[in-house]
Structures are given as C-alpha cells and as structure tokens.
Amino acid sequence: MGALQSAPAQPEYRDLADKTGFSYEQIGVLHKRFKQLSHNEPTLRRDHFSAIPDLACNPIRAQIIEAFFDRRNYRQNNEGKVEEISFEEFLVVMSHFRPPSMNMTDEQRESIRKEKLRFLFNMHDTDNDGTITLQEYRHVVEELLSRSGALGKETAKSIADAAMLEVASISMGHMEPDEFYEGITFEHFLKLLKGFEIESKMNIRFLNMDTTTLCK
Amino acid sequence: MAVHLRPALRSLGCWCVLLLLFVSVASAGRDVDSGSNDTGRNPAPEDSHHQTNSTHHKKAFPVLSFNFDHVRKPFEISLWILLALLMKLGFHIIPRVSHVVPESCLLIVVGLLVGGIIKAFDEDAPVQMLDSKFFFLYLLPPIILDAGYFLPMRPFTENLGTILVFAVVGTLWNAFFIGLTMYGVCQIEAVKLGRVDLLSCLLFGSIVSAVDPVAVLAVFEEIHINELLHILVFGESLLNDAVTVVLYHLFTEFSHKGTVTVADAFLGVVSFFVVSLGGILIGAIYGIIGAFTSRFTSHSRVIEPLFVFLYSYMAYLSAEVFHLSGIMSLIACGVVMRPYVEANISHKSYTTIKYFLKMWSSVSETLIFIFLGVSTVAQPHPWNWTFVVVTVVVCFVSRVLGVVSLTYIINKFRIVKLTKKDQFIVAYGGLRGAIAFSLGFLLPDNEMKQLFLTAIITVIFYTVFVQGMTIRPLVELLAVKKKKESKGSINEEIHTQFLDHLLTGIEDICGHYGHHHWKDKLNRFNKAYVKKWLITGERSTEPQLISFYNKMEMKQAMMLVESGSAAKLPTIMTPVSMQNIQPKEPLKRRAIPSISKSREQEIRKMLRGNLQKTRQRLRSYSRHDLMVDPFEEDVSEVRLRKQRVEMERRMSHYLTVPANRQETPPVRKVAFESEHQVYTYDDSESPKGRRAQTNPRPPDEVHLLSESSTRTNQRATPADEQDDQLKLSRCLSDPGPKKDDDES
Numbered sequence: 003m004g005a006l007q008s009a010p011a012q013p014e015y016r017d018l019a020d021k022t023g024f025s026y027e028q029i030g031v032l033h034k035r036f037k038q039l040s041h042n043e044p045t046l047r048r049d050h051f052s053a054i055p056d057l058a059c060n061p062i063r064a065q066i067i068e069a070f071f072d073r074r075n076y077r078q079n080n081e082g083k084v085e086e087i088s089f090e091e092f093l094v095v096m097s098h099f100r101p102p103s104m105n106m107t108d109e110q111r112e113s114i115r116k117e118k119l120r121f122l123f124n125m126h127d128t129d130n131d132g133t134i135t136l137q138e139y140r141h142v143v144e145e146l147l148s149r150s151g152a153l154g155k156e157t158a159k160s161i162a163d164a165a166m167l168e169v170a171s172i173s174m175g176h177m178e179p180d181e182f183y184e185g186i187t188f189e190h191f192l193k194l195l196k197g198f199e200i201e202s203k204m205n206i207r208f209l210n211m212d213t214t215t216l217c218k
Numbered sequence: 219m220a221v222h223l224r225p226a227l228r229s230l231g232c233w234c235v236l237l238l239l240f241v242s243v244a245s246a247g248r249d250v251d252s253g254s255n256d257t258g259r260n261p262a263p264e265d266s267h268h269q270t271n272s273t274h275h276k277k278a279f280p281v282l283s284f285n286f287d288h289v290r291k292p293f294e295i296s297l298w299i300l301l302a303l304l305m306k307l308g309f310h311i312i313p314r315v316s317h318v319v320p321e322s323c324l325l326i327v328v329g330l331l332v333g334g335i336i337k338a339f340d341e342d343a344p345v346q347m348l349d350s351k352f353f354f355l356y357l358l359p360p361i362i363l364d365a366g367y368f369l370p371m372r373p374f375t376e377n378l379g380t381i382l383v384f385a386v387v388g389t390l391w392n393a394f395f396i397g398l399t400m401y402g403v404c405q406i407e408a409v410k411l412g413r414v415d416l417l418s419c420l421l422f423g424s425i426v427s428a429v430d431p432v433a434v435l436a437v438f439e440e441i442h443i444n445e446l447l448h449i450l451v452f453g454e455s456l457l458n459d460a461v462t463v464v465l466y467h468l469f470t471e472f473s474h475k476g477t478v479t480v481a482d483a484f485l486g487v488v489s490f491f492v493v494s495l496g497g498i499l500i501g502a503i504y505g506i507i508g509a510f511t512s513r514f515t516s517h518s519r520v521i522e523p524l525f526v527f528l529y530s531y532m533a534y535l536s537a538e539v540f541h542l543s544g545i546m547s548l549i550a551c552g553v554v555m556r557p558y559v560e561a562n563i564s565h566k567s568y569t570t571i572k573y574f575l576k577m578w579s580s581v582s583e584t585l586i587f588i589f590l591g592v593s594t595v596a597q598p599h600p601w602n603w604t605f606v607v608v609t610v611v612v613c614f615v616s617r618v619l620g621v622v623s624l625t626y627i628i629n630k631f632r633i634v635k636l637t638k639k640d641q642f643i644v645a646y647g648g649l650r651g652a653i654a655f656s657l658g659f660l661l662p663d664n665e666m667k668q669l670f671l672t673a674i675i676t677v678i679f680y681t682v683f684v685q686g687m688t689i690r691p692l693v694e695l696l697a698v699k700k701k702k703e704s705k706g707s708i709n710e711e712i713h714t715q716f717l718d719h720l721l722t723g724i725e726d727i728c729g730h731y732g733h734h735h736w737k738d739k740l741n742r743f744n745k746a747y748v749k750k751w752l753i754t755g756e757r758s759t760e761p762q763l764i765s766f767y768n769k770m771e772m773k774q775a776m777m778l779v780e781s782g783s784a785a786k787l788p789t790i791m792t793p794v795s796m797q798n799i800q801p802k803e804p805l806k807r808r809a810i811p812s813i814s815k816s817r818e819q820e821i822r823k824m825l826r827g828n829l830q831k832t833r834q835r836l837r838s839y840s841r842h843d844l845m846v847d848p849f850e851e852d853v854s855e856v857r858l859r860k861q862r863v864e865m866e867r868r869m870s871h872y873l874t875v876p877a878n879r880q881e882t883p884p885v886r887k888v889a890f891e892s893e894h895q896v897y898t899y900d901d902s903e904s905p906k907g908r909r910a911q912t913n914p915r916p917p918d919e920v921h922l923l924s925e926s927s928t929r930t931n932q933r934a935t936p937a938d939e940q941d942d943q944l945k946l947s948r949c950l951s952d953p954g955p956k957k958d959d960d961e962s
Contacts, residue, residue, distance in 0.1 A: 035729045056726035056735075059742065062716065066723040099724055101633045122713070125720075146715055147761055161767050165708045194709055197702050202634045204717060206725055207732055 018090060022097035028208045032096060036089050045086040046070075061148050065125050070095050074124045081130055101205035115201045116192065122204075123191050133185030136166050169194050301332070302584040320686045322436040322587050326679070329591020337595055353656045354538075357586050359548060360578035361432055363530050365456065366549035367556055367575060373449045375737070380628050380636075381450060384644070385457035388620045389427055393465055395616040396609070397423025403608050414666055417473040422670050424465035425658050426613060426677055430651030431455040431545075432583055433678075437649060437686045444699040447640055451647040459545035460494035466657060467541060473662075497543035501550025504533035508551070509558035509752040516754065522567035523574060526559060558752040561765075586652045590678070593655070599672045609673045610680050613650070621645040639696050646689055649681040650674075711766045 015026050024032070039054070040046045051057065051067040060066065070087060073080040075095050084091075098121045102114050126134045126142055140162040147158045170183045173190035186194070286293075305328050309316045316324070374381070397420035404414040434455045438448055468486045472478050508529035515522045530551045537547035560568060621644050629635045636644075658674045661667045693700075722738040725731070 032728065035727075038729070039727075051727070054726055057723055060719055060723045060726070062719045063723060066720060066727075096724070096728070099721070122716075142716070143712060143763075146712065146719070146763060157764050157767065161708065161712070161763065164767070164770075165712055168707060168709055195713060198710055198713065200717075204721070205633050206721055206728070206734065207633060207730075208728070209730055 018093055021090075022093050023100055024093065024097065024208065029093065031209060032093060033089060036092055045088055046092060047086045062145050065128075065142075065145065068128070069121070069125050072124055074130070075121060096208075099204060099206050100208065102201050111201055118200050118204045119192055119195060120188065122200075123188055126186075133187050134191070135185040136162065139166055139186070298585065298588075299581060302581065302588050305588070306580075306584055318687070320437050320440055320682075320690075322433065322583075323683050323686060325584055325587035326591040326594075326682065329588035329593075330595060331591075332588070333592035333595030336592070350656045350659050353586070353589075353652065354544075355535075357582045358432075358653070359531060359534050359544075360575065360582045361435070361586075362456070362534075362545050362548045363527075363552055364575040364579035365431060365435065365452070366552035367526075367530075367571075369549065369553060370445065370449065371553065373445050374453055376733075377446065377449055377453070380632065381453035381457060383624055383628055384450065384454040384621070386461055388454065388624055389429075389458040389461040390465075391620045391624075392427035392613075392616050393420070393424040393461075395423070395619075396427055396612050397421075399612045399616075400605070400609065403604065415473075417469055417478075418664075418666055418670075421466070421469040421473065421661070422666075422673070424462065424469055425654050425661075425670075426609070426650060426674055427616075428458050428462040428650070428654060429455040429648045430653050432586055432653070433649035433651030433682055433686070434647060436583055436587070437682070437689060438647065441690050441693050442701045443643065443693060444701055446634075447643050447647075447698070448701070450640075450644055454644075456545060456549055460490065460497065460543040462653075462657070463541070463543050464490045464493050470662070493542050494546055496540065497537045497546035498550040500537045500542065501533045501547035501552075502554045504529045504536070504547075505551040505554030506752070508555045509562075512555075512559045512562040513752060513754045515563065519564045519567055522563045523570045526555065526571050527574070529555065558749070561749075561753045561760075590652055590655060594675055594679075597671060597675075598668060599675075600668050601672060602669060605669060606673045606676045610677055613677055613681075617648045618645045621648075639698055642696070643689075643693070643698055646685055646692065649685060650678050651682065652678075654678060708767060708770060711763060715763055 015029050018024070018029055019026060022029075036046065039050050041050075048067055048071065051070065052063075057063045057066070068083075069075060070092065071083050071085070073082050073084060075098065076091055077094055087095075098118060102111055106114075123134070126138055128138055128141070140159055143162040143165070144155065144158040147155075147161075166183075166186075169186050169190055173186075173193055174183060302325075305325060306321070309321055309324055397416075400422060401414070401416050401419040404419065429451070431452065434451055438451065464486065468489070472482065475482075508525055511525050511529070512522060515525065530548055533551040534544045534548045537544040563571075621641055625636050625641050625644075654674050655671075655678060658667075658671050661670060718734065718738070722734040725735050
C-alpha cells in the first residue's frame with residue numbers, strides 16, 4: 003500500500019469501505035490516484051479530468067466526465083450537477099464498476115444489475131427528466147461515431163432511429179399510429195438490456211497493488 | 219408422419235445395405251494385385267473380351283469393357299464419403315434415436331458394422347482407414363479451419379487467460395498424472411506388464427491426455443450450452459495441440475535416447491514456446507498475406523474463396539514442415555485473416571466460404587467417426603483388463619482433479635468466477651477423440667503399441683459414448699445456462715460499444731492499464747494502420763457500429779424481398795413505426811389549416827375513385843406485384859390487396875421485424891430503388907383515418923443507404939405535404955378501395 007502523505011485515518015477508510023464495498027488497499031490506491039489527479043487538492047474539478055491524456059482519444063469522454071459530477075450517481079437520491087467532487091463521491095461513482103462477488107443470491111445480483119443499468123441510464127439521460135428521448139439517444143450514437151466524420155453523422159441518425167424503433171416495439175408492443183412514444187423510461191431500459199448480462203460485463207478490476215504510473 | 223416415412227425409410231435402408239455391401243466388396247478387393255483384373259468377387263464383366271489373348275488379331279471391337287482398377291482409388295473414396303453422408307441423412311429420419319444418442323456415437327457404430335462386414339468378407343483386408351497421414355493432412359484441417367475462422371473472438375479474448383491455463387497446465391498435469399499412475403500400475407507384479415518403462419508410459423499419458431476438438435465440437439454442438447462454457451472447453455481443445463505436439467516429440471526422442479538430463483528437460487520447455495509461438499507466427503503471416511491478396515480481388519470474385527482456403531491450408535502445412543503446431547497456425551491464420559477478408563470480398567464469396575467450410579468440416583467429422591469404428595475392428599486387441607480399466611478411471615479422475623484445482627487458482631484472477639456447475643461441465647466435457655488414436659498409431663512398433671492402442675480406443679469410446687450421451691440430460695438436470703438466442707439487436711450493439719469505451723475511460727481515470735485499455739489501443743492501431751493496408755476503398759474507415767447496422771439492414775431487406783416474392787405471408791406483428799417516435803410531428807401538424815375529417819374522407823374517396831381506373835396500368839410499376847389476370851379479379855384482388863397491405867405494413871416497420879436468418883455478410887452500400895416507395899402510402903388498415911402527412915416518414919428507412927434526397931421530404935413544409943401526398947398518391951397503386959363501412 004505504501005505510505006500516503008496525508009492518509010485519512012483508518013476510521014474514515016472503514017466508513018468508506020462499508021459504504022462502497024472496496025477493500026482498504028483498493029481505497030488506498032484510489033486515494034493516491036485521486037490526489038495525483040487533483041494535484042493534492044481536496045476536490046476534483048472537470049478540468050482535472052480533461053487533463054488526463056489517455057482520455058483524450060475516447061469518443062465519449064464528455065459523458066464519462068459528466069457522470070462523475072452527476073448527483074444521481076451518488077446513491078443519495080439527489081439530482082442535479084455539482085462542480086467539484088470530494089474523494090468520497092469519486093469512490094462512490096467508482097463503486098458502480100465493482101464486480102459482483104461470487105456467492106450472491108439472485109436478488110442481490112438483480113439489484114446490482116439494476117444499479118449498473120441505472121448508471122448507464124443516467125449517462126444517457128442528460129436532461130434529467132427520467133426518459134431518454136430520441137434526441138438524447140441520437141446524441142449518444144453521434145458521440146460514439148464522432149470520429150468517423152460526415153459519414154458518421156448521417157448514419158448516426160438512422161442508427162438511433164432504428165434503435166428507438168426497436169425499444170418501442172419491445173416495450174410497447176402494438177402502438178396505434180397516432181400514439182407517441184415519449185422516450186425510454188428506466189423500466190423499458192431494463193427490459194431492453196435484459197439479456198445483456200451487464201453484471202458480468204460492466205466491471206473493471208480494482209487492484210490491491212499500486213500501479214498508477216505512466217498515465218498522468 | 220410415420221406413415222409416409224416408412225416407404226422412404228425402407229428404400230433408404232435398401233440403398234444403405236447395398237452401399238455397405240458394395241463398399242465392403244470394393245475395399246476387400248483393394249490390395250489385390252492390380253495385374254489381374256478381377257478376383258472373382260467383382261461383378262461379372264459384361265464382355266469377356268478382356269480375358270482373351272491380346273495377341274489375337276481378329277478380336278472384335280469391345281463395345282463394353284470393364285476396367286475397375288483405373289478408377290479404384292477415387293471410386294472407393296467417393297463410396298466412403300457417400301456412405302458417410304447417407305448415414306448422416308438417415309439419422310435425421312429417425313428422430314427419436316438421434317435425440318438421445320449424439321451423432322458421433324451412431325457414426326462410430328456404423329463404422330464398426332462396416333468394418334465387421336469387410337472383415338467378414340476377407341480376413342486379411344487391411345481395414346486401417348485412419349491412416350495417420352490421411353487423417354492429419356486431409357481430414358483434420360477442414361474442421362480446424364472451420365472452427366478457427368468462425369471463432370467468436372469476443373468471448374475468446376475475454377477468457378484467453380483461463381483457456382490457456384486449462385490448455386497448457388491442465389494438459390501437462392493430465393499427461394504426467396496418467397503416465398506416472400500407469401507406470402505405477404505396471405510395476406505391480408500381478409499385472410504382468412513389467413516390461414513397460416517409464417518413458418513409454420509417459421508417452422502414452424501424453425497421447426491420451428489431450429481433449430479433442432473434433433469430439434468436443436460434435437457433442438457440444440448439439441447441446442447448446444452458454445457461450446462461456448462452450449468457448450472454455452472448445453478453446454482448450456484447440457490450444458492444447460501445442461502441448462501435445464511438444465510432449466509427444468519430447469518423449470519419443472527420449473525413449474530413443476534412453477537417458478534424460480536436465481538440459482533436455484530445459485530444452486523441452488523452450489521447445490514448447492517455439493512450437494506454439496512459431497505456429498501462431500506462421501499462421502499470422504499467411505493470414506496477413508491472404509488479407510492483402512483479397513484486397514485486389516475485386517475483378518475476379520469467383521476465386522476469392524479459394525484464396526482463403528489455400529492460404530490457410532498452406533499455413534497448416536508450413537507449420538507441419540517444421541514440426542510446429544499446425545492447429546495453432548491454422549487458427550491464427552483464420553482469425554487474423556477474417557476481419558479484413560470479410561470487408562473486401564463480395565457477399566456471394568462470403569456465403570461460399572461459409573458453406574464450403576461447413577460442408578467440408580461436416581464431411582470430415584463424419585468420416586473420422588466412421589473410420590474410427592472401422593479401424594477398431596481392424597486391430598488385433600490384446601486385452602488386459604487392469605491396464606485398460608485403470609486407464610479409463612485415471613483419465614477421468616485426473617481430469618476432474620485438474621479442472622477443480624486449476625479453477626480454484628484461476629478464480630482468484632477472474633472477474634466473473636466459475637461456479638461449481640461450470641467446473642463440472644468443463645471437466646465432463648473433456649472428450650478424447652481421433653487425434654489421440656492417430657497419434658497412437660504413429661507410435662513406434664513395439665509390443666506395447668497394440669495394448670496402448672486398445673487402451674486409447676477404450677478411452678475414446680468411453681468418453682464419446684458414455685460422457686457424450688449423458689452430458690445432455692446432465693445439462694438439463696443441472697439447469698446450466700443455455701445459449702441465448704441473439705437477435706442481432708442494434709441496441710445491444712450500441713451498448714456493447716458504449717460499454718467498451720466507458721470501461722476504457724474508467725480504467726484510464728483509475729490509472730491502471732487493464733484489459734480494456736490494451737484492447738482499445740489495439741483497436742486504434744488496427745484502425746490507423748492495418749486497415750488502410752488490408753482493406754480496399756472506403757470500407758477501411760468504416761466503424762464497427764456502422765458495419766453492424768448495414769449488416770442488419772441487409773438482412774432485413776433480404777428477408778423482406780424473399781417473403782414478398784413468395785405468395786405466403788408470415789404474420790408478424792410490430793406495428794410501431796417511425797411516426798410513433800418522431801417528436802416533431804405534432805407541432806407541424808398544428809400549423810396546417812386543419813381540414814375537417816369529413817372533408818378529408820371525401821378527398822380520399824375521390825382520389826381512390828380516380829386511382830381505381832388507373833390501377834390496371836399502374837400495377838406494372840411495382841416489382842412486388844403479381845401480374846393478375848383481369849378475368850379473375852375478384853378472387854385475386856382480395857388476395858392481392860391483402861398481400862400489399864402486409865407488404866407495406868412490413869416495409870414501414872421493417873427495422874423492427876426480428877431477423878430470423880443466419881448472419882449475412884457486410885455489403886457495400888446498397889441503393890434501394892424508388893419502387894419501394896410504392897408501399898409506404900398507408901391509410902387503409904387503421905379504422906381511424908390516419909393523417910396523410912405521415913407518409914413521407916417511412917421512406918426514410920428505405921432510403922437509408924442510398925444518398926437519395928427523399929430525406930428532404932421530411933423537411934418539406936406543412937403546406938407542401940399535402941401536395942407531396944397527392945403527388946405520391948398519383949404514382950402509387952392504391953391498395954384498393956375499402957368498403958365505406960370499414961372506415962369510421
């Protein structure tokens with residue numbers, strides 16, 4: 003774990019560990035990274051994130067960064083955005099990516115899946131109204147294809163339209179011609195990605211050893 | 219169904235028996251001296267002239283002569299293949315049996331029968347069909363190429379670590395455990411096998427320890443378990459070839475030399491790396507050359523599939539030249555070549571490649587199992603109860619122990635752990651097959667060889683019959699997750715891509731370079747450099763999401779065209795169309811001076827009245843239309859109308875129709891003709907009169923891929939929309955007048 007300069011006392015770690023489920027070593031590593039990113043300030047801001055060079059070639063970096071500053075992801079049922087985050091909030095957001103442990107009951111697995119899907123949903127639903135409208139979905143696809151130039155823009159629209167059609171037909175079944183499908187609600191989103199097995203896919207490995215080196 | 223099957227069954231049965239007899243007769247006469255033309259068992263020649271003295275000058279011109287030797291070899295080969303295929307057909311006519319017993323077992327039984335018949339005819343006939351050279355050079359490569367070319371890359375790379383551990387460490391463990399145990403058993407006085415030395419036992423162990431890809435494929439294909447387990451067992455069976463090759467050569471060399479030093483053991487380890495990495499390197503090189511070649515084949519599409527096959531086969535042979543792992547080379551070639559070749563070749567070539575590979579691998583697999591049965595009969599079998607039974611038991615035990623202990627270690631490193639159920643299936647699915655048998659055949663001829671072969675055959679039979687038959691009910695019993703039916707959902711593809719980028723981003727934020735980071739780097743490298751070289755034209759810059767989308771559209775379009783041209787209509791649902799999700803429309807609608815509903819009905823009636831008269835003429839504009847005889851208008855009109863109504867309903871919803879075809883290849887952009895516009899005028903099914911302005915919307919999807927500017931329809935001002943609609947309605951053939959009382 004190494005000696006951290008201003009390591010918070012163990013009770014704080016214990017608190018965080020209970021809240022997020024990380025181990026003490028993992029929290030230590032992440033704390034070190036937090037300090038590295040924030041240049042030893044107590045809070046992180048958006049420009050700190052933008053300064054990460056590896057993130058520069060990621061097509062959806064804006065949305066990823068926004069997700070950290072979105073109060074809906076702090077598990078406190080708040081809404082809105084913040085301008086800067088503390089280590090605790092950083093950790094809570096990261097904890098969405100923890101893998102489920104091996105011996106879990108089906109309900110626990112289900113709740114973890116819901117949580118991860120909720121995170122994704124929040125990332126898509128930028129205006130916070132509880133539905134992903136066609137516009138917002140189009141924006142998602144455009145960002146994904148943002149590196150393909152003009153070719154990408156036109157097809158992005160069609161792809162988003164097709165995707166929306168699919169959601170609508172899966173969730174609503176038959177629709178009268180003059181009915182209007184408002185947008186993807188969270189229940190529809192769950193139904194849509196039911197077979198996706200997100201609890202096995204949306205995980206990254208949090209190491210117990212300190213390997214934060216090259217990426218500044 | 220059974221009633222009219224019986225005559226078919228009977229005739230098939232007759233043909234099969236005839237074929238069996240013919241095959242056995244032909245093979246029995248195989249090694250007769252080619253000088254004499256018949257053995258008395260061949261069918262009597264039509265003309266006895268060939269028996270007469272050739273110096274007889276006044277010989278009449280032979281109208282019909284018999285010369286079998288000329289075509290003996292190809293004739294026999296064809297007969298065998300025909301037999302194999304007829305057997306395959308036959309099994310499906312008897313559904314009950316083929317549901318319980320996997321095909322591989324049935325084929326082995328057939329092989330036993332044929333071998334028995336041949337033996338009955340001629341005691342000395344060499345029935346050794348599973349000649350090692352024949353097997354390794356001709357029978358095995360198609361199966362491996364098929365497996366490697368269509369290997370699902372995503373689960374394979376995600377589980378590569380696990381697969382490698384099972385393949386390498388697991389096989390090593392198996393080999394040594396079996397070898398040492400058998401040596402120990404042989405030392406026991408009672409067994410009377412004291413002559414067996416350690417190295418022979420280890421050699422035997424290394425042969426019998428490897429999980430066989432052919433057997434695994436044959437059995438697992440029928441039980442449809444989930445992707446993870448399938449790729450684990452299958453990947454292991456493919457990658458353990460390197461270990462088997464190294465161990466086999468190692469122990470063969472050592473048993474010649476007699477003594478083993480530490481240096482030799484060290485060299486053995488080094489040779490393992492050389493064999494596996496060398497094989498992969500050769501395969502990758504041939505793969506890249508193949509991809510590069512496919513870049514220039516745009517003018518000779520017909521030979522494209524041949525390039526794929528030949529380059530892969532050359533990769534296999536080249537690796538075999540240097541005693542490297544041919545299987546790994548073949549797989550590396552297929553894997554490397556595939557993404558680039560698929561972007562370059564035509565749709566038809568892709569289909570050809572797919573079906574040829576499936577065909578060859580299917581024939582090979584069938585032949586392998588039949589020959590396995592035949593060769594069993596051919597061998598003298600020195601039977602030693604202890605040795606054979608202990609071998610079988612020890613194989614099973616070592617497999618279970620190996621899998622359990624390795625999983626314990628692997629689970630510490632895996633994100634998604636393997637459960638006990640998974641471990642059981644992995645252990646139980648470790649089938650042995652023909653590779654072990656052929657390797658055994660290559661053993662040096664000593665007194666132990668026959669005993670080893672017997673033991674190997676017994677293990678193979680045990681795993682294929684017992685484990686193969688019981689794995690399906692066990693899978694049901696344990697409620698193992700089955701393969702989920704993938705519908706090619708565009709949403710899932712979007713989210714897969716999204717998740718990839720998201721996880722890469724999070725890894726970067728966390729500051730550690732994990733799996734996603736490197737994958738992302740590889741993809742970017744691929745896109746920036748490799749694709750430019752290996753893919754022609756603008757396809758090289760096409761992102762994956764777009765190619766997926768194009769594929770799906772092609773699929774939908776083809777399904778539409780095919781079902782449209784057939785007269786029957788699958789009744790599919792999905793009545794959601796673009797107008798249901800477009801948000802802007804309500805605003806536009808209000809800007810129009812609204813016409814009262816009754817007025818609208820009037821307009822419609824008038825239009826329809828006019829259109830009716832022009833209907834006959836207009837019908838010819840549509841491609842989907844049948845040319846209807848005006849005399850049978852009444853009957854066919856209703857049918858036609860219904861047909862068209864269905865067509866247009868499907869057209870406007872076509873993106874939501876689930877595709878139930880196999881995956882179709884990526885294609886260049888296809889421009890749909892504007893004839894398709896015909897069916898988007900849609901007003902008559904709904905009892906509520908639908909607003910006519912919604913018409914321009916559906917053409918959007920149709921013209922997706924073409925750059926035509928019907929998109930401008932969308933931007934048409936509200937005032938123009940009425941005109942547009944009228945214009946459209948003039949060029950459309952009307953679906954037909956509905957009775958007035960149908961409308962509300």
